[in-house]
Amino acid sequence: MSAPRIGIVGATGAVGREVLRILEERRFEVAELRPIASRADGRTVPFNGEELPVVAIGDAAFDGLDFAIWDTPDEVAAEWVPLVRDRVLSIDNSAQFRLRDDVPLVIPEINPDAAATHSGIIANPNCTMMTLILPLAPLHRAFGASRVIASSYQSTSGAGVGGPAELFSQIDESAAQREAIALGQLKVSDPKAFTHPIAFNIIPRVGGFDGSGSTSEERRVALETNKVLDASIAIFATAVRVPTIVGHGISAWISFDAEVTADAAREVLAAAAGVLVEDDPASNRYPTTLAASGGDKAIVGRIRRDPSDARALAFFSTCDNLRKGAALNTVQIAELVTRS
């Protein structure tokens, strides 16, 4: 494909804007870049020094495009992606199509070949799953993972732009009453983005609950990892919201088919694409979510063998949920598609 004509649907949202910045950073050559949003209203978005006019979503908005990157709520993707499927390849960041058999779920460092078999839609995976799978995939290929137990530490930006805004407003509101916070008597006005106050709090819920007591986020981590990597791995996830702005963390314990040492795991991870090993406790080197923010890789450390089980290993991984967890991966898929 020569320089493509690309639509960015949801170009005015947090992830859409990040996609534009990353396309600039990576000097992605385009014949046309067309920002698309629910309404135009005379808005523009900056790209390569120009202000591009926003086009309102509609049939004509997709005319002549080679592909579109979708950063919209699930319901927008559900309605529009199927309507343009015959004309334009969609690289979709919603959860709507990820588990469908005819839709490849692609992480270019892990399963780039899957992108070749699309039939009009390529899905981008969940950001929490991304934090887990970047280090898990090379370890699985080297040692054969059979079971994963994972708990997440998810930033408020995972809930959209309203998440950080709510955290900041609660922090500001409560600055005058810190003694009350310290005593657990914090009163903040109606939480909206989250079900409970998020300032100075830990909320063990991300996504909606199903009948089994798990959340949609927890199911995604398991099912999307199974789809990209191996359906036979038993994955149990607990998704937890924490009072940070950007960067997700995952604490993972993995049981393998054979014995594995921390040194052997570090060696595999050091050679893996999309992963940065930070694992030197003596020098205070281990992943933090802020260290991963703004970066393109998952940072992995705290690599330890379980003393009670020579086949089990733990790690802590952090990843920028807006970049590699969302925008960057869709741009990498766009690069794959353009090269092919």
Place this chain on the structure above:
Amino acid sequence: MSAPRIGIVGATGAVGREVLRILEERRFEVAELRPIASRADGRTVPFNGEELPVVAIGDAAFDGLDFAIWDTPDEVAAEWVPLVRDRVLSIDNSAQFRLRDDVPLVIPEINPDAAATHSGIIANPNCTMMTLILPLAPLHRAFGASRVIASSYQSTSGAGVGGPAELFSQIDESAAQREAIALGQLKVSDPKAFTHPIAFNIIPRVGGFDGSGSTSEERRVALETNKVLDASIAIFATAVRVPTIVGHGISAWISFDAEVTADAAREVLAAAAGVLVEDDPASNRYPTTLAASGGDKAIVGRIRRDPSDARALAFFSTCDNLRKGAALNTVQIAELVTRS
């Protein structure tokens, strides 16, 4: 024992002050309450409407006491507790003596009988371990736990009064540069209480590292749970610091000897002492760390069976690390000792 004469060593610290408040709340009858600290300096602490003069630590400070509650750094307890052991029973909240064979480690809801066999020292357990063991103990006794995988969400007050102060100061400092935070470019002045900035960050390190790559906190969770409950349970913990003020959280996955359902687990937990079940996702009821703050129990919810293993169950537990995780439990031990 009639109304005892009690010393509170470290009475001017965060946990020491909490002990005084809890003794008042519970109308604990004392013949004398003597606040003891590293230096007196004419300081007083409030108790039952009076201002009690602080006594400087020294041999004479313990004259005539029935027992002393210790809320001091490990090194102070290491030096002084053995010196007074023949005269005064010590209820010690440091990590110094917890694992010694001749020192019972006591949680009154779980192993009250152990307190009877002391020889001058009764140890109070670690606050993170407390968050885990309060729900784990009744489940283990009902169903037989064989393996526990746990990840913690620990508040800054677990690092002493300097922890919350550092979090607040970093939040204030960074209020002017929130865009920079959101982009992962936060610059805050030298972290002291923690090894990395804690505002808007997740740090997977609590305590000091040993040669195996685990931290002292992670070892305590495992070894203290083994001592109180059952040495045969394989426990793997990851200890993580989060930007909250008070209240620790634990995400736990447990493998049992036999099949167990979430309903059966809820029934056992509902009848357990020291535990409050909050587990109704449809009504947004699950534990948060703020909900546990100021309370006397561990809150447990998100109780789910692992779909891939009928013998495995997960829960999320939260507990006030300064109260039940520290001050309250020592007062409960004092009540046990006074009644006996």
